[in-house]
Amino acid sequence: MVLDANWFTEVCEEGGSAFSLKIRRKLHEEQTPYQRIEIYETETFGNLMVIDGFIMLSSRDNFLYHEMMSHPALFTHPAPRRVVIIGGGDCGTLREVLRHPEIEHVLQVEIDERVTRLAEQYFPELCEANGDPRAEFFFGDGIRWMAEAEPGSVDVIIVDSTDPIGPAKGLFTEDFYRNCHRALGEAGVVVQQSESPLYHLDILLPMHRAMRAAGFSETRSLHFPQPVYPSGWWTATMGLKGCTTDGWRRADAAGKTFPTRYYSAETHAAALAQPPFFLQALEGS
Numbered sequence: 233m234v235l236d237a238n239w240f241t242e243v244c245e246e247g248g249s250a251f252s253l254k255i256r257r258k259l260h261e262e263q264t265p266y267q268r269i270e271i272y273e274t275e276t277f278g279n280l281m282v283i284d285g286f287i288m289l290s291s292r293d294n295f296l297y298h299e300m301m302s303h304p305a306l307f308t309h310p311a312p313r314r315v316v317i318i319g320g321g322d323c324g325t326l327r328e329v330l331r332h333p334e335i336e337h338v339l340q341v342e343i344d345e346r347v348t349r350l351a352e353q354y355f356p357e358l359c360e361a362n363g364d365p366r367a368e369f370f371f372g373d374g375i376r377w378m379a380e381a382e383p384g385s386v387d388v389i390i391v392d393s394t395d396p397i398g399p400a401k402g403l404f405t406e407d408f409y410r411n412c413h414r415a416l417g418e419a420g421v422v423v424q425q426s427e428s429p430l431y432h433l434d435i436l437l438p439m440h441r442a443m444r445a446a447g448f449s450e451t452r453s454l455h456f457p458q459p460v461y462p463s464g465w466w467t468a469t470m471g472l473k474g475c476t477t478d479g480w481r482r483a484d485a486a487g488k489t490f491p492t493r494y495y496s497a498e499t500h501a502a503a504l505a506q507p508p509f510f511l512q513a514l515e516g517s
């Protein structure tokens with residue numbers, strides 16, 4: 233929403249709050265068959281992508297989200313080789329996954345090709361690994377793709393989607409998680425962006441329940457800051473099959489050979505710590 237010509241504002245009704253960024257100009261706007269995409273140039277956060285009025289990412293702080301959506305899950309799986317990203321059209325998560333030398337293949341299943349084309353234009357740094365021979369792109373519905381996935385064919389599934397509205401609604405259901413569970417091998421991890429623990433327990437708690445009902449033996453939310461999202465406090469929730477969150481490859485994370493700006497073995501361990509109110513809410517749900 234543009235309340236004033238110089239500011240972009242996202243109103244969060246459920247939080248009774250709003251977040252604004254000072255903008256220099258609108259770079260692009262289009263309605264695709266799936267959603268309305270806007271791109272702004274901001275004063276202090278670089279470029280900003282907005283879908284259906286909701287901030288997706290900014291140049292300045294997307295590293296927090298993309299690193300926490302990828303590295304904890306990859307260092308939790310005992311030996312990840314095959315990764316599927318559902319959504320993630322801006323390609324930032326893909327770039328992080330490809331930093332892991334042991335990854336052999338990453339398939340990105342994004343419903344809206346325009347998101348990727350606009351990311352190539354306005355967020356080229358996120359797309360710098362798109363030419364990696366291990367990366368494959370499929371533009372189609374992730375819900376359908378997962379329903380048809382070959383059993384046992386994936387090690388790590390990363391659900392980097394929009395909020396549970398529009399085409400992403402079905403990505404937050406037990407049916408979808410059951411299909412993820414089947415697509416994963418003997419050891420497998422699914423990780424999904426899961427909104428704010430302060431504002432969205434109504435999404436987070438059912439997600440834990442649905443993942444467990446779908447067969448995941450353990451679920452755990454990772455907590456991390458995300459300034460451009462409502463409340464500034466965000467989560468990604470992992471579902472585990474044949475491995476455990478506490479069994480993560482800490483020594484490998486500490487000795488990783490690639491650069492990160494937020495992720496480290498220490499921030500991984502910190503993100504696994506569960507605030508008491510959150511644990512109580514989970515236990516009571």
Ligand code: SAM
Nearest residue numbers: 288319320321343344347373374393394399400
């Ligand atoms: N980090 C962002 C956030 O949490 O606000 C998400 C970024 S990424 C741009 C989200 C992507 O999910 C969008 O490009 C959207 O097109 C895609 N998406 C939504 N529903 C989908 C579906 N059913 N299958 C595949 N991709 C989907």
